[in-house]
Amino acid sequence: MSASEKIWTAGLVVIGDEILSGRTHDKNIAQVASWLQVQGIRLSEVRVVPDVESRIVEAVNALRTSYDYLFTTGGIGPTHDDITVDAVAAALGVPVVVHPEARAILERYYADKPGGLTEARLRMARVPEGGELIPNRMSGAPGIKFGNIHLMAGVPHITAGMLDALTGTLEGGAPLLTETVGCWTPESEVAEILREVEKAHENVQIGSYPFFREGRVGANFVVRSTSGEDLSSAVDTLCEALGENGFDFTPGGI
């Protein structure tokens, strides 16, 4: 397999009791996934684990060795339940140290805020020894990059800023291209067509996503490929087959 054909992969560990209790609806899986697509990296697995060091260590070690990149969200704030840095350092077998640049950033950020740089806030300057910083334009406290691992915030708009700072810095492959065809029909009526079109196009996957809208049943068929040519060919074949069978379809999706 040549370098250009390599499929780059990533794992994501979402850390936080608040997701596992149902209190907070996770938004980071979708935003990390979408961002990775654009970088030409495929999100291959997500694990959601509680704020328990041994559980974070286990997930981090499993995913950092299985995929090219590992991302984590959550647990890098100033409170006692923010234990991601300690857990990742334990997983890597390195000590936790205060990063001088992170400390300087926090000193500037909290200079004019009540209380200044307290001991709790200084927790946010701690990194696994050897870690680098991921800029945080929203709220001071940086993310952390250590080898193929990226520790990011749990609050989605802060995570978004960190992803933005990482844009273009990671090696990836050909982005996965997608085209959607929508159809006002139950997916079960179209199942055989989908199966045949996918079979006939080797480098193409088709996902079928049913919905119920405006009192009607329908489905979107998402065609995915790293090759634009294969993608177009599969979409054309699909639309032809849908048309020939009298289905009411819409290129671009419904």
Add this chain to the structure above:
Amino acid sequence: MSASEKIWTAGLVVIGDEILSGRTHDKNIAQVASWLQVQGIRLSEVRVVPDVESRIVEAVNALRTSYDYLFTTGGIGPTHDDITVDAVAAALGVPVVVHPEARAILERYYADKPGGLTEARLRMARVPEGGELIPNRMSGAPGIKFGNIHLMAGVPHITAGMLDALTGTLEGGAPLLTETVGCWTPESEVAEILREVEKAHENVQIGSYPFFREGRVGANFVVRSTSGEDLSSAVDTLCEALGENGFDFTPGGI
């Protein structure tokens, strides 16, 4: 540990390329988590895996043996990318069979619909041999229960109906009780208080969830315990400590 003290746990496997591509925002993690809380069962881990049999088998086997219950969402529909039943049967080492009752349900459901019970639709009557049905009041095709495993739909409102059908049928423990205290202050100013209150109350966990609203920074502190008494005591101590330190707090959360 007496039976009444056992902590019942569950794992969840979310199956679907559409979640890992970022196309679909998962809603099942939060709804399964919230439902489990009410049943006295703690969601302990979630894994999101693609529509690839070996990956589903791996996750299902890891989680069904680690926790009291396993739930899956996604991949039980009629199309070629719906492979959950086959993957779970492979994980269990049993064949896939057509469940007569599921077939009867689908025959009734599709009797007056164009095409009737096609081969594709009949896929939704397939179960790992020995599996029982979970009623689906929304759209005919049932979920499947096999030992401690529960296979549910990916479409959230259908999953909701299946969870509703399972309500009260699973053995659980004392539900985790929660109370929230909101505070219009950065969580970093309160970190030390939270740590001390948690330390002083053994059977209690406190999570801190910062937010930015109406141009102001604040945080909600979620206090959790299976004991109502311990919970009240911790909440009282927390409110006292916040008050003594002049913080603007709101019992019940912001």
